[in-house]
Amino acid sequence: MNEPVRAAVLTPLEPGGIAVVSLTGSHAIDLLGRVFQPTRPTADWPADQLHFGRLADGHQVLDDAIVAVRTAADGTARVDFNVHGGPRIVQRLLLALEHHGATIVSTDEIAADAWPAASTIEREVYALLPKTQTRRAAAWLSRQRELLGAALRDIAALAVQDMVRARARAAELLDTYAVADRMLAGASIVLTGPTNAGKSTLANALCGKPRVLVSAEAGTTRDYVSEPAAIDGVPVTVIDTAGVREPTDALEVEAITRARRQAAEADLRLLVLDGHAAWTPADGQFLTRFAPDDPSLVVVNKADLTPEFELEAVAPAWVSAAVAVSAQRGDGLDGLRGRIVSALGFSDAWNAQPAVFSQRQLDGLRPMAAADSAAIIARQVAQLIG
Ligand SMILES: Nc1nc2c(ncn2[C@@H]2O[C@H](COP(=O)(O)OP(=O)(O)OP(=O)(O)O)[C@@H](O)[C@H]2O)c(=O)[nH]1
Ligand SMILES: [Mg+2]
The missing domain is CATH 3.30.1360.120 (Probable tRNA modification gtpase trme; domain 1)
Incomplete structure (x- = not known):
């Protein structure tokens, strides 16, 4: 031929x-x-x-x-x-x-x-690969050609012996979609906090370029600014927002409203505090507005200067979510990057685990998580692998 x-x-x-x-x-x-x-x-x-x-x-x-x-x-x-x-x-x-x-x-x-392509999953990988934003995302997606197909075949084999466990495995696989989608579409990270805490300085450090204006004057950032970046190979959008304080004019009222809306919609919030400023009731209120199980990290910035408060004393509930950094000098930023990617769901093991990454896969997997016979599971797996 x-x-x-x-x-x-x-x-x-x-x-x-x-x-x-x-x-x-x-x-x-x-x-x-x-x-x-x-x-x-x-x-x-x-x-x-x-x-x-x-x-x-x-x-x-x-x-x-x-x-x-x-x-x-x-x-x-x-x-x-x-x-x-x-x-x-x-x-x-x-x-x-x-x-x-x-x-x-x-x-x-x-x-x-x-x-x-050897399978429909492989075809989906080829279609999405050129759109991946980082090398880590491309390598992870390539690996799914084997990992996802194997995981699905394992579930079909398991269903013959133990339907309960097979359904549970299908449900676990369904749960991988949210993080897989972040790897492909990018995760949003919003920086919020009091004025002058160093949010814009930190945004620039995370993006690796001086994208936003930084100044000693409180209230420098007005409308939010978003910038694409990669953190430990995870594609992200870093959103710097206006500092939260008692507004001085109508424009600032609107800027703070927009900052709050961005924070509410983001995949992860970094609550940036100035470690070199005295603790105020406003800082406490700011933290309590975020529930402890909320996907947020507290960044205590300006660690190069003398600390003016101990988080253990003023907000003990937040200690485990806190990271001390100097956005200006770079101290603690590698640790912060690690905390960010794990808070977004990317554990060390993530790269090597099977994950579903398309709507078609989600639709095919859902009936498996609720199936009452091995035949239904076998049919869905055959259809998914294609
Ligand atoms: N010593 C020290 N100064 C810092 C650090 N990070 C930021 N600053 C300084 O703090 C001031 C405020 O920084 P910005 O990054 O503009 O703060 P912001 O939170 O974006 O402020 P607004 O936009 O006004 O809300 C500037 O003078 C920065 O140079 C740091 O890690 N150490
Ligand atoms: Mg700013």
């Missing part, structure tokens, strides 16, 4: 990252030989091996690359080029592949079935 070789970029075009460009079709190996020179020459490109070498377009070297060759169940070859993720290198490689006869398949076409 002489179907055309197709090529697609499976990862986001992120400068500094690694991009995966994939080739599929019965002549994929012929095409590989035209654009790639392995460091150790090989005649037959054995499958399931990695080959290191150079990508070249004619005499021009494009990049070093690691190439993986696989053979699908139907005998077609699959070649993955791992190259540096800058858009220029990826574009050059696609042009070279096109020059040698490959058809370039777009992200939308991958989602619409134009790309071979």
Whole structure:
């Protein structure tokens, strides 16, 4: 059969990252030989091996690359080029592949079935991979090709012996969606607190750039400002808000109302306090407005200066949720990042656990959590894996 070789970029075009460009079709190996020179020459490109070498377009070297060759169940070859993720290198490689006869398949076409996949879950992974915002998200999603399918098959096997446990496992899997959605769509983190506590300084530190204005004058930030960032590889939006105090004008009344609304809607709230300012009843009121089981962390800022209060003495209920930092000097920020990602649900084990990441998967899994026969579970699993 002489179907055309197709090529697609499976990862986001992120400068500094690694991009995966994939080739599929019965002549994929012929095409590989035209654009790639392995460091150790090989005649037959054995499958399931990695080959290191150079990508070249004619005499021009494009990049070093690691190439993986696989053979699908139907005998077609699959070649993955791992190259540096800058858009220029990826574009050059696609042009070279096109020059040698490959058809370039777009992200939308991958989602619409134009790309071979071993399962519907794998197809969903390919469709979402180019939209992932960080390397960690891309690596986590790639792993779901195996992890999620295996978890579903395990539930089907378990259902034959123990329906109660099978249902419980399905319910646990349903619960993974909220955090998976954060990994794909990003989590919102709002910084709120009294004026002058250092919210804007902390927002800039978390985003790694001086995005918002900082000044010694209380009431500097008026309307909220949001900025995309990544914290320990988790995509987030950091929202800096106006400091909460007795408003001095109508504009500030509106700014504080907006700050509260942002705080209410966020996935996580950072309640930023100035550790170098005396404790006031207003600080206490500010904290008690947030229930203790609320997804919030208390950041006691300006740890580089002499502390003016002990949280243990003034608000003992919040001690376990508190982190001391100096947003200005950077002390404690790594610890804070760790606390943020775990408060958002990303434990160390998260990356290696199965998770559901699409509406289709949720819809297919729900009947499993309520099923009263192994047959229903088997049917749903077959449909989900596809
Ligand atoms: N020493 C010290 N000063 C800090 C620290 N963080 C912020 N500041 C200073 O505190 C002042 C207020 O900082 P901002 O980041 O503007 O505070 P804010 O909470 O955004 O203030 P508003 O927008 O007015 O509510 C500025 O002079 C900052 O330089 C810190 O960790 N240590
Ligand atoms: Mg501010």
